[in-house]
Amino acid sequence: MEPTAFWKKIDSIKELPTLPMIYFKVNKALQNNDASVKGVAGIIEMDQAMSSKVLHIVNCAFYGFRSKISSIPQAVMILGFNTVKNAIVSVSILDVFALKEKFQGFDIKNFWSHSIAVAVLSKHLAEKSRIAPPEDAFIAGLLHDMGKLIMIQHFKEEFSLVWQKKQKDGLSFYDAERSIAQVDHAEIGAYLAKRWLFPDSLIEAISSHHTSKITSANAGLSACVILANLFSKYKEDKLPLNNDIFPDKINQSLNTVIENTGSFYQETQAEIEMANEFFLENT
Numbered sequence: 001m002e003p004t005a006f007w008k009k010i011d012s013i014k015e016l017p018t019l020p021m022i023y024f025k026v027n028k029a030l031q032n033n034d035a036s037v038k039g040v041a042g043i044i045e046m047d048q049a050m051s052s053k054v055l056h057i058v059n060c061a062f063y064g065f066r067s068k069i070s071s072i073p074q075a076v077m078i079l080g081f082n083t084v085k086n087a088i089v090s091v092s093i094l095d096v097f098a099l100k101e102k103f104q105g106f107d108i109k110n111f112w113s114h115s116i117a118v119a120v121l122s123k124h125l126a127e128k129s130r131i132a133p134p135e136d137a138f139i140a141g142l143l144h145d146m147g148k149l150i151m152i153q154h155f156k157e158e159f160s161l162v163w164q165k166k167q168k169d170g171l172s173f174y175d176a177e178r179s180i181a182q183v184d185h186a187e188i189g190a191y192l193a194k195r196w197l198f199p200d201s202l203i204e205a206i207s208s209h210h211t212s213k214i215t216s217a218n219a220g221l222s223a224c225v226i227l228a229n230l231f232s233k234y235k236e237d238k239l240p241l242n243n244d245i246f247p248d249k250i251n252q253s254l255n256t257v258i259e260n261t262g263s264f265y266q267e268t269q270a271e272i273e274m275a276n277e278f279f280l281e282n283t
Ligand SMILES: [Fe+2]
Pocket: 144, 145, 174, 185, 186, 209, 210
């Protein structure tokens, strides 16, 4: 499909996946400069199920906080607005994308396992290199491929052509996409992130996760997701990285991690497993 026609069609789809109302309420409250802990916590506490899910995830070891958090106001106070807002996205996202339709050969469980691994790896990279906020890196990793799910739900024919090409020629999904489609899953995911009013850095990290050269001001977050995605594919092997893919400063911060890919990958395995259990226990 021609890009203009594609974006026109996607604009007109009424039932694109959306985050729970509570996310947008929190987002709106945070746009006020005088947003208070009490105010934001109050919005979340109105939804009991959401409150307990948020408390559950922030207390999970893989999410990365050491102190025990026992209430929503405490979560907002200790972890901050942004982290709690991201926790709402994390605990909602699997429901948001509950696929009604099946696509032969595409395993949704594998899809989420990959996304969860990329989330944990990218959070670790952000922590180690200090080039991006770790909680943003987690969300960006978790959502980086969500464009594929939009394709399955709303552009089945396009998805199916890409899938066939991938199988037939032994290509990666992205390479198959680039060879026959004019719009790719990274752009589609970024489109959705925009509709969800995500910050620019997150939108960019999703749109650029297959890019071969990063230059933007938000390069740190994008670099974490690109690398995490490669780690999840090549595991302990040396990553096929060009020296000039990231700006120099980012390269320097990431160097020790990239040089020790084996041990970095090993260190994250237990957390990836825990995260998988948390997210996939009910699927
Ligand atoms: Fe991707």
